[in-house]
Amino acid sequence: MSNIQFEASDREVVIPVSVVLQRKLSSDSLWGLPQWSVYSIICENQSGVAADKMIIHDDGIHVRFLWTGMSVHLYKDGNEGYWYNLLSDIPYLFVGCDGNSNDMEIEPVFVTANQDEATGDMEAERIVLEIPMPDEMCNIVERYVVTHYVPEIKKKRKRKDWLSDSEYVKKTNYRH
DSSP: OOOOOOEEOSSEEEEEEEEEEEEEEOSSSTTOOEEEEEEEEEEOSSSOOOOEEEEEEEOSSEEEEEEEEEEEEEEGGGHHHHHHHHHSSSOEEEEEEESOTTSSOOEEEEEESOHHHHHHHHHTTOEEEEEEOOHHHHHHHHHHHHHHOOOOOOOOOOOOOHHHHOHHHHHHTOOO
16 A cells, blocks of 8 residues: 555546656767656655756766656546556656757656557657656556546447438439
């Protein structure tokens, strides 16, 4: 059982987190272009941590930025995306960032467990980084999905008889 405290309402669950982004300067490039990754997601014990950014590591090659005051929101209409994420070999958290992947600084703007949301943001050309979901977060998302997810029953569509509804057929009395 997790000791993480989170806010829950009928509409959503809010789980406070902090994000550690890592920038590595590429030695493969003459220009030293940065390569961005999520180094860590820290599940906070309480909400209301002030939003802040600070450098927590700099060795000249790797720089790690801690972003506090973020949260993962779980919404009932996102359950299918959470469910499929949990069913994958490795469930991920996705961090959407503003900026350009070649920038020396980017800013995380959301963290989600919904792979559909992450895919939509990637298609809109936002930077989306991923990291395996911490076990304690997996447990919370799993409990949420089990409590709120009702899979949609797939229905087979009945084929429409386009030929009999055709105005051409009605006018010419043509039948097969």
